[in-house]
Amino acid sequence: MDNIAVPDLNIPRVVIIGGGFGGLQVAKHLKNKEVQIVLIDRNNYHTFQPLLYQVATAGLEADSIAFPIRKLFKGYKNFTFRNATVRKVSPEDKTIQTNIGNLTYDYLIIATGSRTNFFGLEDIQNNSMPLKTVIQALDLRHLMLQNFEKALITTDLKKRESLMNFVLVGAGPTGVEMAGALSELKRYVLPQDYPELDVRKMQVHLVEAGPRILPALNEKSSQKALDYLKNLGVNVWLGTTVMSYEDKEVKAKTPDGQVISIATQNMIWSAGVQGNIFEGINEETILRGNRLHVNQFNQVKGIKDVFAVGDVAAMISDDFPRGHPMVAPVAIQQGQLLAKNLLRQFDGQEMKPFEYHDKGSMATIGKNKAVVEVGKFRSQGLFAWFIWMFVHIMSLIGFRNKAIVFINWLWNYVNYDRGIRLIIRSFDFKLRNDRRRKEDEETVVI
Amino acid sequence: MDNIAVPDLNIPRVVIIGGGFGGLQVAKHLKNKEVQIVLIDRNNYHTFQPLLYQVATAGLEADSIAFPIRKLFKGYKNFTFRNATVRKVSPEDKTIQTNIGNLTYDYLIIATGSRTNFFGLEDIQNNSMPLKTVIQALDLRHLMLQNFEKALITTDLKKRESLMNFVLVGAGPTGVEMAGALSELKRYVLPQDYPELDVRKMQVHLVEAGPRILPALNEKSSQKALDYLKNLGVNVWLGTTVMSYEDKEVKAKTPDGQVISIATQNMIWSAGVQGNIFEGINEETILRGNRLHVNQFNQVKGIKDVFAVGDVAAMISDDFPRGHPMVAPVAIQQGQLLAKNLLRQFDGQEMKPFEYHDKGSMATIGKNKAVVEVGKFRSQGLFAWFIWMFVHIMSLIGFRNKAIVFINWLWNYVNYDRGIRLIIRSFDFKLRNDRRRKEDEETVVI
Numbered sequence: 003m004d005n006i007a008v009p010d011l012n013i014p015r016v017v018i019i020g021g022g023f024g025g026l027q028v029a030k031h032l033k034n035k036e037v038q039i040v041l042i043d044r045n046n047y048h049t050f051q052p053l054l055y056q057v058a059t060a061g062l063e064a065d066s067i068a069f070p071i072r073k074l075f076k077g078y079k080n081f082t083f084r085n086a087t088v089r090k091v092s093p094e095d096k097t098i099q100t101n102i103g104n105l106t107y108d109y110l111i112i113a114t115g116s117r118t119n120f121f122g123l124e125d126i127q128n129n130s131m132p133l134k135t136v137i138q139a140l141d142l143r144h145l146m147l148q149n150f151e152k153a154l155i156t157t158d159l160k161k162r163e164s165l166m167n168f169v170l171v172g173a174g175p176t177g178v179e180m181a182g183a184l185s186e187l188k189r190y191v192l193p194q195d196y197p198e199l200d201v202r203k204m205q206v207h208l209v210e211a212g213p214r215i216l217p218a219l220n221e222k223s224s225q226k227a228l229d230y231l232k233n234l235g236v237n238v239w240l241g242t243t244v245m246s247y248e249d250k251e252v253k254a255k256t257p258d259g260q261v262i263s264i265a266t267q268n269m270i271w272s273a274g275v276q277g278n279i280f281e282g283i284n285e286e287t288i289l290r291g292n293r294l295h296v297n298q299f300n301q302v303k304g305i306k307d308v309f310a311v312g313d314v315a316a317m318i319s320d321d322f323p324r325g326h327p328m329v330a331p332v333a334i335q336q337g338q339l340l341a342k343n344l345l346r347q348f349d350g351q352e353m354k355p356f357e358y359h360d361k362g363s364m365a366t367i368g369k370n371k372a373v374v375e376v377g378k379f380r381s382q383g384l385f386a387w388f389i390w391m392f393v394h395i396m397s398l399i400g401f402r403n404k405a406i407v408f409i410n411w412l413w414n415y416v417n418y419d420r421g422i423r424l425i426i427r428s429f430d431f432k433l434r435n436d437r438r439r440k441e442d443e444e445t446v447v448i
Numbered sequence: 449m450d451n452i453a454v455p456d457l458n459i460p461r462v463v464i465i466g467g468g469f470g471g472l473q474v475a476k477h478l479k480n481k482e483v484q485i486v487l488i489d490r491n492n493y494h495t496f497q498p499l500l501y502q503v504a505t506a507g508l509e510a511d512s513i514a515f516p517i518r519k520l521f522k523g524y525k526n527f528t529f530r531n532a533t534v535r536k537v538s539p540e541d542k543t544i545q546t547n548i549g550n551l552t553y554d555y556l557i558i559a560t561g562s563r564t565n566f567f568g569l570e571d572i573q574n575n576s577m578p579l580k581t582v583i584q585a586l587d588l589r590h591l592m593l594q595n596f597e598k599a600l601i602t603t604d605l606k607k608r609e610s611l612m613n614f615v616l617v618g619a620g621p622t623g624v625e626m627a628g629a630l631s632e633l634k635r636y637v638l639p640q641d642y643p644e645l646d647v648r649k650m651q652v653h654l655v656e657a658g659p660r661i662l663p664a665l666n667e668k669s670s671q672k673a674l675d676y677l678k679n680l681g682v683n684v685w686l687g688t689t690v691m692s693y694e695d696k697e698v699k700a701k702t703p704d705g706q707v708i709s710i711a712t713q714n715m716i717w718s719a720g721v722q723g724n725i726f727e728g729i730n731e732e733t734i735l736r737g738n739r740l741h742v743n744q745f746n747q748v749k750g751i752k753d754v755f756a757v758g759d760v761a762a763m764i765s766d767d768f769p770r771g772h773p774m775v776a777p778v779a780i781q782q783g784q785l786l787a788k789n790l791l792r793q794f795d796g797q798e799m800k801p802f803e804y805h806d807k808g809s810m811a812t813i814g815k816n817k818a819v820v821e822v823g824k825f826r827s828q829g830l831f832a833w834f835i836w837m838f839v840h841i842m843s844l845i846g847f848r849n850k851a852i853v854f855i856n857w858l859w860n861y862v863n864y865d866r867g868i869r870l871i872i873r874s875f876d877f878k879l880r881n882d883r884r885r886k887e888d889e890e891t892v893v894i
Contacts, residue, residue, distance in 0.1 A: 046869075066509070070869045073865075077640075082644070084600075084601070155452055401859070406509075409851050409852060410852075421519075421848045424492065424511060424514050426493075426510060
C-alpha cells in the first residue's frame with residue numbers, strides 16, 4: 003500500500019494513534035514545537051466517554067459530548083490529522099499500516115484506549131449492548147425506545163416483560179449511573195409516554211460479581227450509592243456472576259450457588275474493558291487485559307521509540323501491581339508528561355518518571371444524588387451532585403458543548419424530563435450486532 | 449395479519465397517518481373530544497423540515513429539529529401513537545395495513561407529506577443525495593465530511609476536485625439555502641479545518657431548470673437572492689436541465705443547447721417532490737406528482753370518510769389549478785380546519801370550505817442575508833435575516849429545541865463556526881444508497 007500523504011516538514015515525526023484523553027494531551031503539549039504531530043483516529047471527533055450513558059438514556063445529544071478533532075488543533079503549525087484505522091505496527095522499519103495507507107514515524111504514541119471485554123463469552127458478545135462509543139450509545143437509545151414501542155403492541159405478557167426489563171452487568175460508574183438514569187426514566191418519563199403500559203413492571207437489575215458496587219470508592223461511599231440505588235427501586239445483585247445470555251434470558255449464579263434467570267431484551271454489558279491493541283506488538287509486551295507493558299516514562303518495553311499512555315498502558319509498580327486504574331485522569335496526566343519528556347529528550351535532558359495524582363472518584367445516581375471522593379474529602383447527596391455536574395461540565399471541550407449540556411440538564415431537572423427520546427436509526431437488532439461484531443474483528447478499534 | 453392492539457374506547461376512531469405539520473394539527477384540535485385519535489408514523493418524532501439543510505451543513509444537531517411525538521400528546525385522554533409503516537388502505541372494509549398489523553378506522557386522515565421526486569432518472573436516484581428526512585440530512589453531513597477527508601489523501605487532482613465540488617439541483621428554498629450554507633462553510637470553516645487543501649478549488653453549483661431561483665417569491669426578491677448567492681461565489685445555472693449523473697459526473701444542458709459536465713461526488717437533488725401514497729387508492733384519484741385529489745373539505749374524491757391534508761393533497765380550484773403550494777402553512781391550516789370540520793360533522797353542522805391564507809415566503813442566504821415576503825411587505829438583507837431567524841425559532845416545537853437552536857446560531861454567528869462537524873456514522877456510499885433505495889421501494893414512506 004502507498005504511504006499516506008502528509009506534509010514533509012523535515013523535523014522528527016511523532017505519530018499519535020487515538021484522539022482520546024491521552025492522545026489529545028500529547029498533541030496539545032507539542033504545539034508549535036520542533037516536531038511534526040500526526041494524529042490518527044477512526045473518528046473525526048473526540049468522545050467524552052463519562053457522559054455516554056446520558057446519550058444512551060435520552061438525556062443528552064450525541065453531538066454535545068463529541069468534539070471535532072480538527073477544530074481543536076486549529077492554528078497549530080505542526081499538526082496533521084488523518085481519519086484512519088490502524089491495522090498493524092512494524093517497529094523494525096518504524097511504520098504503521100492503516101486502512102488508507104502506511105505511515106512512517108520517528109516516535110509512536112499508542113493512545114488507543116480500551117474497549118469492552120466480553121471475557122470470551124460469545125453469546126453475551128453477540129446479544130448484549132456495550133457502551134464505549136457514541137455509536138453504541140445511540141444504538142442503545144434506539145434499542146430501548148424501540149423495545150418500548152414493541153412492548154405496547156404485544157399481547158404476550160412474558161414477552162412484554164422481557165422487552166421492558168433491563169439487566170446491567172458490572173457495577174462500576176457506567177453500570178451504576180446507567181441504573182440510576184434508567185430508574186428515573188421509569189419514574190418520570192415512561193409512564194407519561196406510555197400510559198397504556200404498566201411501567202411498574204419494568205425492572206432494572208444491576209449484577210456485580212464483586213462484593214460491592216463502585217469498588218474504586220471507599221466502602222462508605224459505596225454503601226451510600228447502594229442505598230440510593232435501592233431507593234430508586236434498582237435490584238442489585240452482589241457477588242453474582244453472569245453465566246450466559248441466550249434466548250433473551252440472562253442466567254447468573256448468586257453467592258449461595260443458586261442459578262437465577264431474568265428475561266430481558268435489554269442487556270447492557272459494562273463488566274470489563276481491555277486495551278485496544280493491534281498486530282505487530284511482541285506478545286511478551288501484552289499484559290493481562292490487553293494492556294501494553296510500559297516503564298515509568300511510558301516507553302513500551304522492548305520497542306524503541308514506541309510509547310503508550312492511558313487505558314492501553316500498564317505501568318507496573320509496587321503501588322499499582324496491575325497498572326493504574328483505567329480512567330481519564332491517568333491518561334491526561336500521562337499524556338502531558340510524555341509530551342514534556344519527549345521535548346526533554348530532544349534537548350538532551352533526562353526524562354521524568356510518571357507519578358499519579360489521584361483526582362478522586364465520583365458517580366451520580368439520579369437527581370440530587372451523587373457520591374464524591376477527593377483524597378480525604380468525601381461528600382454525598384445534593385452537594386456531591388452539584389460537584390459532579392460542575393466537574394463534568396467544566397471537563398467538556400468547547401463553550402458550545404458546555405452551554406448545551408447545561409441547558410439540557412437544567413431542562414431535565416426542572417421538568418423531570420429527558421428530551422432526546424428519538425429513534426433516529428431503525429436498524430434491526432441483527433444488523434446492529436453484525437456491525438458491532440465486524441468492528442470488533444478489525445485489528446484495532448480506536 | 450392481526451389487528452394492532454389499541455385501546456377500545458367505543459367512540460368514533462380517527463386514524464391519522466403521518467406526524468408532520470398537517471397530521472399534528474388534526475390531532476391537536478381533537479384533544480379530549482368525543483373521538484379516539486390514533487396517530488401512525490414511521491418515526492417516533494416530528495421533523496421540522498425547513499431546517500434540515502442546517503443539520504446537513506453541520507450547523508445544528510439533528511435532535512434539536514426533531515421532537516418526540518409521544519411527548520407532544522402527553523395528557524391527551526383520547527390519543528394513541530403507533531410507530532409503524534403503512535402499506536395499504538382498504539376503503540371497502542375501512543382498514544389500513546401496516547408492518548405491525550391491521551387497524552380499522554371510522555375516519556382516515558392521510559397526512560403523509562411528500563418525498564423526493566427523481567422523475568424516473570434512475571442514475572440520479574441511485575447516486576445523488578436527497579434531503580427530506582433527518583436520516584438523509586445526517587447522511588449528507590457525513591458524506592460531505594468524509595469526502596473532504598478523502599480529498600486530503602488523494603494525489604489525483606481531478607479526483608480531489610470532484611470530492612470537493614458540490615452540485616445542487618433545484619433552486620427552491622432547500623437548494624438556495626443549502627448553497628448559501630455551503631459557501632459559508634467554504635469561506636469560514638473548511639480553510640481552518642483543512643489547511644493543507646486549497647479550498648478555493650471547491651465549487652458550489654446551483655442548477656435550476658426554470659428561468660429564476662426561488663420561483664415562489666416575487667421577481668425582485670428572487671433577483672436579490674441571486675445577487676447574494678453570486679456574491680458568495682455560487683455558480684448559478686439558470687434554464688439548465690440536468691440530464692444524467694454517472695461516473696461521478698453531472699451532465700446538464702444550458703439554455704443555448706450546450707452540454708456541460710461537472711465532476712462531483714457531492715450531488716444533492718432537491719429538484720422536485722411527490723406525494724407519499726400507498727396501495728389501495730383508486731388511480732383516478734391520484735393526480736400529477738402523486739397527490740390525492742381532494743375537495744374543498746379535504747375529502748379524498750370518491751372515497752368515503754377518507755381525508756388528505758398538506759403536501760399529499762391536491763385541492764384544485766381556479767386560484768390553484770394544480771393545488772396549493774407544498775409548504776408547511778398549507779398543511780397546518782388544512783389540518784386545523786379538518787379537525788374542526790370533523791367535529792362540526794359529528795354535531796350535525798355543515799363543514800366549512802378551506803381558504804388559504806398565504807403567510808408569505810422567505811429564504812436565508814448566509815449570514816445577515818435573507819429575503820422575506822409577507823403579502824405586500826417585502827424585506828431583504830439584515831432585517832429580513834432577523835425575521836427569518838425569529839420565525840424559524842418560534843416555529844420549533846418545545847422550549848428545549850428553541851433554546852438549543854438559538855445557542856447554536858449565536859455561537860455560529862459570533863465565531864463564524866459550524867460546531868457539529870462530526871462523522872458519527874461511517875457507512876460507505878453504497879450502503880447508504882442501498883438503504884435509501886430500499887426505503888423508496890416500500891409502499892409508503894412517511
